[in-house]
Amino acid sequence: MALPLFLKRTLVGLVAAVLLACATPPSPPADRGALPVGVPPPATPWALPDxxxxxxxxxxxxxxxxxxxWSELPGFENDALFEAWNAWLKSCERPGPMFAPLCPEVRRLSIGTESEQRQWLLARLQPYRVEPLQGGVEAGLLTAYFEPELQGRRLPGAGFSFPLYRVPTGxxxxxxxxxxxEIDTQASAxxxxxxxxxxxxxxxxxAMVLQIQGSGRIRVTExxxxxxxxxxxxxGHNGHPYQSVGRWLLDQGELRDASWPGIQAWLLRNPQRVNELLWRNPRVVFFKEEALGDLDAAFGPKGAQGVPLTPGRSxxxxxxxxxxxTPVWLASTGPQIALQRLVLAQDTGSAIRGAVRADYFAGWGDAAGELAGRLKQPLQLWVLWPKAQP
Structure with a gap:
């Protein structure tokens, strides 16, 4: 199983430097990587408080x-924090009231070492295990989503005959x-x-997969x-409820594996039933086109927080x-992937409900799509919340 596509450290450093330069004045050379004033480093950086x-x-x-x-967080000593810091810089573009005061320090530490970043987390934040309101440790659920990367044409022809639409008038x-x-069959629609x-x-x-995911990258032939x-x-969407075609296939006894690879295998066996399958989901999503420059292409679409998503860290x-x-410590082990890492809560979805529930942004392309199509495994979450400052 291929892992999601993560940003290379060189790109992370470039993005962090650009954001830092735009957000704060440069520090003198002697201050590079220094902890913010008033944050004492622990005597032993790797000794987690127990x-x-x-x-x-x-x-x-x-x-x-x-x-x-902190010692309860599995794998905390081993995470590549610089990857998560890139996502945190994005959150600091639209921070909530609890995290806005920390953002200047987050920006400054984007050029710090991982040891300094880890020390700062210990000094500034308190971990809390997320549990359901009624108490007890809930076996949570982790799924994944991705940004499809497809070929398209501006005009129909040569088999390209399935349009994606802007929001209709009215x-x-x-x-x-x-x-x-009705859109597929009625002249009025x-x-x-x-x-x-x-x-x-x-x-x-x-086309429907892209609508379910909510955004996509298209290589358009003009x-x-x-x-x-x-x-x-x-x-926007057409106001109809989303219905899972995988759930329909399970209910019909057509499949025992309702992952997207399983659905695709069923379609290969039943090409004459494509419309029957598609029409089980009445919801149609409409889109807006956005230019995708080199910097934009290094991130995913904007999530519900209003900031671009970071593969593997949102x-x-x-x-x-x-x-x-909110920065969140995520731990999940299953047949598809093992994750113990710092992530940022930057998005939501209609199916993401409950205390210990998360949808992991896997990135874009085939490897991310393969993971998103299969991932469904147990989950633990810890929020990292600011400590009260004296």
Whole structure:
């Protein structure tokens, strides 16, 4: 199983330096990597505190946060924190009230060593184990999502006949519009969408996958033959509820493996039933086109926090349990992947509900899609919350 695509350290350093230069004045050379004023380094950087602070448990929406010792966090000594710091810099573009005061220090430490970053975490933050509100340790659930990377054409032809649309004129929030089946079969629906086509794909199933994921990268062939990379970002939907085609296949007894690879295998065996499958999900997502420069291409689409997602370091959460922008320690082991790492809560989704629930942003391309199509395994979460400052 190939792992998700992660950013190379050289790119991380470049992005951090650009953000740092834009956000704060440069420090004198002697200060490079120094801890912020007032943060004493521990005497032994790798000796994690094994005592629990006197902090009380916190209630947050549908979850309870139980204070724990840093030594409870599995793998904390071994994580490549510089990867997570890149995501944290993004969160600092739109920080919540609890983390905004820390962002100048986060920016400064983007050029620090991992040891200095780790020491700062110990000094500034308190870990809390996330539990369901009713108490007890819940066996949480980790899934993954990704950004599809597809070929498209600006004009239909040569098999590229399945359009992705801009938001149609007259679409009203919370009012059902034409369903997927009606868009495919009714002239009135097609008339309403005429002129709203952005690109055409050559596979209707991939078009629906992109709609389910909410965004995608498209290599678009223009009418003059030139090719450019664009992002299609979520702009709205037709007001119908999302229905899982995998769940439908399970209920029909058609499949025992409802992962996307399993669904694709079923489609190969039943090509005459493609529309039957697609129409089981009446929701259609509409998009807006965004330019994708070199720097933008190093990150994913914007999540619900309003900042670009970082592959392998951004998660979608239930915001009733964990606020956007919160650093989270994630631990999950299963047949697909083993994860013990610092991530940032930067997104949500209609299926992401509950205290110990996360959707892991795997990145883009085939390897990320393979992981996202199969990942479903137990999860533990710890939020890292600012300590009260004297």
């Amino acid at each position: 005592t629990v602070a006197s902090s009380p448990a916190l209630l947050r929406g549908n979850s309870r946060w139980q204070p724990v010792a 679409l009203k929030a919370r009012q059902p519009w034409f369903s997927r089946q 097609q008339d309403a969408l005429r002129g709203r086509e952005i690109v055409y794909l050559n596979d209707p199933v991939q 009418p003059d033959g030139s090719v450019r990379l664009v992002r299609l970002a979520y702009a 998660i979608a959460v239930d915001p009733q349990s964990i606020p956007y922008g």
